[in-house]
Amino acid sequence: MSLPPGFLDELRSRTSLTQVVGRKVMWDARKSNQGKGDMWAPCPFHQEKTASFHVDDRKGFYYCFGCHAKGDAIGFVKETENVSFMEAVEILAREAGMTMPARDPKxxxxxxxxxxxxxxxxxxxxxxxxxxxxxxxxxxxxxxxxxxxxxxxxxxxxxxxxxxxxxxxxxxxxxxxxxxxxxxxxxxxxxxxxxxxxxxxxxxxxxxxxxxxxxxxxxxxxxxxxxxxxxxxxxxxxxxxxDKGRSLYNHGPARTAAGKGQPLIVAEGYMDVIALAEAGFGASVAPLGTAITETQLQLLWRIAPEPIIALDGDTAGLRAAMRLIDLALPLLEAGQSLRFAIMPEGLDPDDLLRAKGPQAVQAVLDQAIPMVRLLWQRETEGKNFDSPERKAALDKALREKIKLIRDPSIRQHYGQEIKDLRWQLFRPQRSAPGKSWSPGRKPSLAPLPSTKSSLLVAAGEGAEDQMREAVILAAIIAHPTIAAEFEAGIESLACIDPDHRALRDMILRVAMDTPDDLHAEIEAQLGPVPLEKLHGLRHVAITPCIRNPGDVDLAQMTVAEELAKLDAYRGLMAEVAEAVEDLGGEADEAVTWRLSQAAEARNRAMRSQQEDKAEYDLGDNGARINRDERNALDDLLGKIKFSKPHTR
The missing domain is CATH 3.90.980.10 (DNA primase, catalytic core, N-terminal domain)
Structure with missing residues (x-):
C-alpha cells in the first residue's frame, strides 16, 4: 500500500520517539536530559550493561554506539514488535490519533x-x-x-x-x-x-x-x-x-538551536524571528499569518517541552495569547506546557532589540509567566469582584476552563494554583477589628469599675473576637466536612493572632477539596505548634463539639452561632462608633433608637439560635446543660415530689 505525500512526515511530527522507545527500555537518569529530549538507555537490540543507546527526540532518530542500530519511530516499532513497515505505521498512527489513508495507487x-x-x-x-x-x-x-x-x-x-x-x-x-x-x-x-x-x-x-x-x-x-x-x-x-496551519517559519534551524539548549521562542512575524535569531536567540519561530493551530502547537512541543510565546505588548498580542490558552488547555501533559513573555506596551521583539538590545529581551523572557497565571489574568483583569455573585461568576468561569484539561494531575495542580491566586485577590490586608466598618471613628470607651477586672478587658481589645474565632477554627478543624458550608463566614474572620490567621488560610485552601487530609496538611505545612496552642486554650478545650468530635450537627450549630455573635458584635460596635460621632453634634432620639436596636440584635445573637434543635439548654448562669440529663433530673424531682413520705 502506498501512502499519500506528507502522511509519514505528519506521523513523525506527532510521535514522540522517547515515548515509543520508553516502553521497551529503562532510561539512564544520570546521562539523560528529558528537557532537551536527549535520552540514553541500555540497547534493546543487544545485551549490555552500559547505556550506549541514544535517542534524540527532537530529530526523531535513535542510534546505538554498541551495535550501530539506528532508525526512527517507525523502524523501532518494526524491529521490536516484529511487524511489517505498514503495520508499524498503523500502530503509530492509531496512537497518534491519525486515520490511515485509503489505498492511493498514485x-x-x-x-x-x-x-x-x-x-x-x-x-x-x-x-x-x-x-x-x-x-x-x-x-x-x-x-x-x-x-x-x-x-x-x-x-x-x-x-x-x-x-x-x-x-x-x-x-x-x-x-x-x-x-x-x-x-x-x-x-x-x-x-x-x-x-x-x-x-x-x-x-x-x-x-x-x-x-x-x-x-x-x-x-x-x-x-x-x-x-x-x-x-x-x-x-x-x-x-x-x-499548509500554513501545519508550518512554522524557521522550523529547521530553530529545532537545531533548541537541541543545543536555547529556549524556543514563538514570535509573531518574520522580522521578529530574524531579529531574535541575529541577536543570539536562534531557537525562534513564527506561525504564518494566523493564530497558532493545534498542529503547530504539537510541532512546537516536539521541539521543546515549554515554548515561550513572545507576544507584542498591544491589545492584539494579548488577544492572541488568550485564544492560545483555550487551544492549549485540553492538550497539556506533564512537563508539556507554555510560558508567555509579554513585550512592553507598543513594542514587538524587533522594536525592543533595536531600542535596548538583547539584554532587554532576555529580561522579558526571564519574567515569562506560566499559562495558569495568564488564564487568571484574563478572567480577572479590569473586573470588580465586590459582590458574592461576581465572585461566584469568576469561580464558575475558572472551573469551566480547568475542566478542559484532560490530565487529572495537571487539572488538580491548576485548581490549587487558582485557589492560591484567588486567595491573594480576595484577602487584602485586613485592618484591626473595629476599624473596618468605621475608619478613624472608633470610640475610646473606658470600662466601668465593675468590669475592669474581667477576663475580656484584661486580655485587651478584640479578646472576645479572638476567643470566638478560636472556637470556630477548632470546630472546623475537628469537623472539616462542614468547612464548605461556612466558607464565607471563615473568610470574614479577622484573625489578629498570626497562628489563627495561618489556620484560617489553611482551612480555606485545603478543607474545601480534601477535608480528610486537613489535620495532616496543617501539621505538614505549619508544624504542630499552632494546633497545640489552639487546643490548649481553655475556652476551646471545654467547647462541647470539640470534646465530641463525632457530633457534626453540634459543630454546625456551634460555628453558626459563633459567627452570628461575631457579626452582631461588630455591628453594635459600628453603631456605637457612629453614635459617638453624632453625639458631637445635635443629638436626637434617632441615635438612642439605633443603639437600642443594635444592642437588641446582639442580645438575640447571644442567645442560642437553635435551642429547639440543640441537645443542650442554657442554665440561668449561662452554662450549657445536657438536655437529656436535665430531663432525667426533672423526672426524678417530679417523682420525689409526688411520692408519699416514708414513715417509721
Whole structure:
C-alpha cells in the first residue's frame, strides 16, 4: 500500500520517539536530559550493561554506539514488535490519533510532483535574491538596512525582492522551461480572469522564503513596499507543498538551536524571528499569518517541552495569547506546557532589540509567566469582584476552563494554583477589628469599675473576637466536612493572632477539596505548634463539639452561632462608633433608637439560635446543660415530689 505525500512526515511530527522507545527500555537518569529530549538507555537490540543507546527526540532518530542500530519511530516499532513497515505505521498512527489513508495507487506520482514543485520554488528563491541587488530594489534595501539587517544576514535568510511587474517571475520561469501548470500549482502565479496570461502572486514586495523542517522551500512571505497596499504581509496560497496551519517559519534551524539548549521562542512575524535569531536567540519561530493551530502547537512541543510565546505588548498580542490558552488547555501533559513573555506596551521583539538590545529581551523572557497565571489574568483583569455573585461568576468561569484539561494531575495542580491566586485577590490586608466598618471613628470607651477586672478587658481589645474565632477554627478543624458550608463566614474572620490567621488560610485552601487530609496538611505545612496552642486554650478545650468530635450537627450549630455573635458584635460596635460621632453634634432620639436596636440584635445573637434543635439548654448562669440529663433530673424531682413520705 502506498501512502499519500506528507502522511509519514505528519506521523513523525506527532510521535514522540522517547515515548515509543520508553516502553521497551529503562532510561539512564544520570546521562539523560528529558528537557532537551536527549535520552540514553541500555540497547534493546543487544545485551549490555552500559547505556550506549541514544535517542534524540527532537530529530526523531535513535542510534546505538554498541551495535550501530539506528532508525526512527517507525523502524523501532518494526524491529521490536516484529511487524511489517505498514503495520508499524498503523500502530503509530492509531496512537497518534491519525486515520490511515485509503489505498492511493498514485502515491508515487504525487510524490514526484511534490519534488518538482519544490524545485520550482528553489528557482523562485534564487530569482528573488538576484532581484534584491537590482536598482529597482533600492528602496527595499534601504528598508532592510533600516531594520538593522546586514549583507550577511540577508544571505543567511535568503531575503529577496519581487519586482513591481505583473509577469516578472512568470516570464523568468517560463524562460527556464518550467511548465505553466507547475508555476500555478506552486502558488507563484494566478490565472487571469480577463483571458490574459497568468500574473505573479507577489509584486513589489520583500520576499522571505518559508522552508519546512527538512529545509525544502515550500512557500513565501512578502512584505509590501507600497504603504497603501491593503495587505502589508502576504503569504503564498495553500498548495500541495504548503499548509500554513501545519508550518512554522524557521522550523529547521530553530529545532537545531533548541537541541543545543536555547529556549524556543514563538514570535509573531518574520522580522521578529530574524531579529531574535541575529541577536543570539536562534531557537525562534513564527506561525504564518494566523493564530497558532493545534498542529503547530504539537510541532512546537516536539521541539521543546515549554515554548515561550513572545507576544507584542498591544491589545492584539494579548488577544492572541488568550485564544492560545483555550487551544492549549485540553492538550497539556506533564512537563508539556507554555510560558508567555509579554513585550512592553507598543513594542514587538524587533522594536525592543533595536531600542535596548538583547539584554532587554532576555529580561522579558526571564519574567515569562506560566499559562495558569495568564488564564487568571484574563478572567480577572479590569473586573470588580465586590459582590458574592461576581465572585461566584469568576469561580464558575475558572472551573469551566480547568475542566478542559484532560490530565487529572495537571487539572488538580491548576485548581490549587487558582485557589492560591484567588486567595491573594480576595484577602487584602485586613485592618484591626473595629476599624473596618468605621475608619478613624472608633470610640475610646473606658470600662466601668465593675468590669475592669474581667477576663475580656484584661486580655485587651478584640479578646472576645479572638476567643470566638478560636472556637470556630477548632470546630472546623475537628469537623472539616462542614468547612464548605461556612466558607464565607471563615473568610470574614479577622484573625489578629498570626497562628489563627495561618489556620484560617489553611482551612480555606485545603478543607474545601480534601477535608480528610486537613489535620495532616496543617501539621505538614505549619508544624504542630499552632494546633497545640489552639487546643490548649481553655475556652476551646471545654467547647462541647470539640470534646465530641463525632457530633457534626453540634459543630454546625456551634460555628453558626459563633459567627452570628461575631457579626452582631461588630455591628453594635459600628453603631456605637457612629453614635459617638453624632453625639458631637445635635443629638436626637434617632441615635438612642439605633443603639437600642443594635444592642437588641446582639442580645438575640447571644442567645442560642437553635435551642429547639440543640441537645443542650442554657442554665440561668449561662452554662450549657445536657438536655437529656436535665430531663432525667426533672423526672426524678417530679417523682420525689409526688411520692408519699416514708414513715417509721
Amino acid at each position: 502515491a508515487q506520482e504525487k510524490a514526484d510532483r511534490r519534488t518538482q514543485l519544490a524545485e520550482v520554488m528553489e528557482q523562485a528563491v534564487q530569482f528573488f535574491r538576484l532581484q534584491l541587488r537590482t536598482g529597482a530594489a533600492a528602496a527595499a534595501r534601504d528598508y532592510l538596512a533600516g531594520r538593522g539587517l546586514s549583507e550577511a544576514a540577508l544571505e543567511r535568510w535568503e531575503i529577496g525582492f519581487a519586482p513591481d511587474a505583473w509577469q516578472a517571475l512568470w516570464d523568468h520561469l517560463r524562460g527556464k522551461g518550467v511548465e505553466e501548470d507547475l508555476i500555478l500549482a506552486a502558488g507563484l502565479a494566478k490565472p487571469s480572469t480577463k483571458g490574459k496570461k497568468p500574473y505573479d502572486t507577489f509584486r513589489n514586495r520583500i520576499m522571505f522564503p518559508i522552508r519546512d523542517a527538512r529545509g525544502r522551500a515550500i512557500a513565501f512571505g512578502g512584505r509590501a513596499m507600497d504603504p497603501t497596499d491593503n495587505a502589508k504581509y502576504l503569504n503564498s496560497p495553500e498548495t500541495e507543498l504548503f
